[in-house]
Amino acid sequence: MDKPSRSPVAEAGAPVSLPALYAWPLRPLAALKWLLGEYLLPWVYLFAALAIVSWYFLTPDLAVMKVLSWEWVALIWLRNAALLTLFAAPLHWWLYTRQGQQDQTKLNKKWQPKNSPRFLFNSQLKDNLFWSLVSGVTIWTLYESMTYWLYANGYVQLVEWKGSEIYLLIMGVLTIFWSSAHFYFVHRLLHWPPLYRIAHALHHKNNSPQPWSGISMHPIEHGIYFSVFVLFWFVPVHPVLVILLGFFQGISPAISHSGFQEIRLGKHLQIAAGDPFHQIHHKYYEVNYGNKPAPFDKLFGSWHDGTVEAKRAFRMQRAQSQ
Numbered sequence: 571m572d573k574p575s576r577s578p579v580a581e582a583g584a585p586v587s588l589p590a591l592y593a594w595p596l597r598p599l600a601a602l603k604w605l606l607g608e609y610l611l612p613w614v615y616l617f618a619a620l621a622i623v624s625w626y627f628l629t630p631d632l633a634v635m636k637v638l639s640w641e642w643v644a645l646i647w648l649r650n651a652a653l654l655t656l657f658a659a660p661l662h663w664w665l666y667t668r669q670g671q672q673d674q675t676k677l678n679k680k681w682q683p684k685n686s687p688r689f690l691f692n693s694q695l696k697d698n699l700f701w702s703l704v705s706g707v708t709i710w711t712l713y714e715s716m717t718y719w720l721y722a723n724g725y726v727q728l729v730e731w732k733g734s735e736i737y738l739l740i741m742g743v744l745t746i747f748w749s750s751a752h753f754y755f756v757h758r759l760l761h762w763p764p765l766y767r768i769a770h771a772l773h774h775k776n777n778s779p780q781p782w783s784g785i786s787m788h789p790i791e792h793g794i795y796f797s798v799f800v801l802f803w804f805v806p807v808h809p810v811l812v813i814l815l816g817f818f819q820g821i822s823p824a825i826s827h828s829g830f831q832e833i834r835l836g837k838h839l840q841i842a843a844g845d846p847f848h849q850i851h852h853k854y855y856e857v858n859y860g861n862k863p864a865p866f867d868k869l870f871g872s873w874h875d876g877t878v879e880a881k882r883a884f885r886m887q888r889a890q891s892q
């Protein structure tokens with residue numbers, strides 16, 4: 571947390587601007603460019619491709635999932651744990667272990683000590699690995715498996731691709747917005763002091779988050795956070811979208827929490843990674859509860875764009891409330 575006596579400097583990545591989708595007067599072309607380019611590129615396209623591969627090759631048959639059994643649930647757990655590791659481990663290795671790009675595009679320029687008694691096992695990495703894999707992937711897998719069980723038993727009607735391509739494409743895009751909107755509201759709930767103390771404080775130990783911090787949360791928070799799947803208990807889709815939602819909720823935080831705005835590999839390859847908007851939440855707590863694609867923070871007055879002006883306004887607001 572910054573101290574009031576220091577004159578503020580802008581946060582890395584500032585000013586965080588509202589997506590063109592919400593421009594007024596409307597800017598349809600810019601909105602489309604934002605949606606298909608900045609928003610979905612490259613990660614969501616990659617998750618979508620991975621979701622298709624996962625459904626056809628890495629998920630048990632629906633007929634098998636008619637009857638709840640630990641055997642097929644464990645296979646889904648393994649797939650989710652392996653895929654999360656496939657993203658988070660190389661990111662951590664490149665950015666933190668090897669420090670492959672030093673502090674280029676690092677959102678918090680200060681390197682955190684590897685060991686700290688604040689964390690389980692005295693280590694941010696081990697703490698994050700534990701909560702992400704033991705609790706995070708398990709609760710994500712349970713929600714995902716429950717969803718398949720409902721589809722397998724006909725409680726929710728599965729929508730096939732043939733003849734429903736447009737509906738499923740629209741639902742695919744809406745799924746990502748749903749994830750952002752759901753996140754804003756459950757995240758506000760998690761900042762309710764009693765719930766914050768027993769659950770959400772664990773995620774906030776990472777005031778300088780790293781890839782494995784993404785879903786490093788208390789099991790109560792996981793139970794709330796992954797309730798995002800409940801939408802598909804009522805709105806029928808194809809299971810590929812169920813997997814996509816899982817990846818967006820379970821894997822994309824490894825990227826947004828990477829702590830680096832861009833991954834730089836060589837001189838010419840730069841890939842968007844860490845989210846400056848959420849990084850500001852990890853620093854100031856009471857702002858930026860949501861994500862940019864569903865900017866409820868703008869609507870409810872908790873939007874912090876990282877500029878010096880926003881910092882001054884935030885300090886004044888905090889001083890008045892104390």
Ligand SMILES: [Zn+2]
Binds near residue numbers: 773848852
């Ligand atoms: Zn976070």
Ligand SMILES: [Zn+2]
Binds near residue numbers: 761770774851855
């Ligand atoms: Zn929070």
